[in-house]
Amino acid sequence: MAQSETVERILDVAELLFAEKGFAETSLRLITSKAGVNLAAVNYHFGSKKALIQAVFVRFLGPFVSSLEQELDRHQAAGTSNHLGLEELLEMLVRQALTVKPRSGNDLSTFMRLLGLAFSQSQGHLRKYLGEVYGRVFNRYMALLMRALPELPPHELFWRVNFMLGSAAFTLSSMKALRAIAESEFGQQPGVDDVLRMMVPFLAAGAHASSPDAGTATSADTRESFERV
Numbered sequence: 521m522a523q524s525e526t527v528e529r530i531l532d533v534a535e536l537l538f539a540e541k542g543f544a545e546t547s548l549r550l551i552t553s554k555a556g557v558n559l560a561a562v563n564y565h566f567g568s569k570k571a572l573i574q575a576v577f578v579r580f581l582g583p584f585v586s587s588l589e590q591e592l593d594r595h596q597a598a599g600t601s602n603h604l605g606l607e608e609l610l611e612m613l614v615r616q617a618l619t620v621k622p623r624s625g626n627d628l629s630t631f632m633r634l635l636g637l638a639f640s641q642s643q644g645h646l647r648k649y650l651g652e653v654y655g656r657v658f659n660r661y662m663a664l665l666m667r668a669l670p671e672l673p674p675h676e677l678f679w680r681v682n683f684m685l686g687s688a689a690f691t692l693s694s695m696k697a698l699r700a701i702a703e704s705e706f707g708q709q710p711g712v713d714d715v716l717r718m719m720v721p722f723l724a725a726g727a728h729a730s731s732p733d734a735g736t737a738t739s740a741d742t743r744e745s746f747e748r749v
Contacts, residue, residue, distance in 0.1 A: 543637060
């Protein structure tokens with residue numbers, strides 16, 4: 521097996537096992553057994569389990585963030601960046617999610633399960649690593665989001681961004697079950713693109729809801745807070 525094929529095989533198996541069993545519960549020996557490679561191959565190509573977890577995320581997020589950055593660049597060149605509304609910004613993420621397919625052939629729900637686990641299982645090293653690699657693009661996007669929601673104090677914007685992320689992660693990671701229920705109850709089985717587009721106005725409405733703390737912080741405070749994240 522060629523080196524590139526070995527790496528892809530390890531990543532394919534690791535992605536599925538991490539999503540199914542969790543990060544802590546999935547051993548390198550289980551991954552190597554399922555992938556049909558020896559432990560030395562994982563150590564050679566990745567160096568550690570943490571590095572393997574990071575590589576699984578990078579395989580999807582690399583193309584996703586690159587595509588997002590290109591769209592941000594287009595808006596900046598056209599002078600339209602500062603005029604984007606919240607729904608337009610959310611639609612921007614939807615386009616990237618629909619355009620960038622997971623390279624492993626697994627559907628988007630697998631990656632979203634991993635994303636949920638990254639928070640629930642406190643993978644601090646992953647958050648730090650992804651911040652170092654993709655933080656510049658993330659901060660560009662967040663700056664536009666702040667302009668679209670200038671009335672929110674920084675702590676509330678933080679929570680609302682995570683409310684939106686949590687809603688998306690749950691819905692997309694549960695797509696198979698939710699589509700089965702929708703088909704049973706309503707005779708419909710919407711595609712991922714249909715669900716994402718239904719989600720946008722729902723998330724935007726929640727983010728725009730008035731805050732009990734509105735007016736207690738400025739947009740500048742909000743920007744400084746997110747730049748420290």
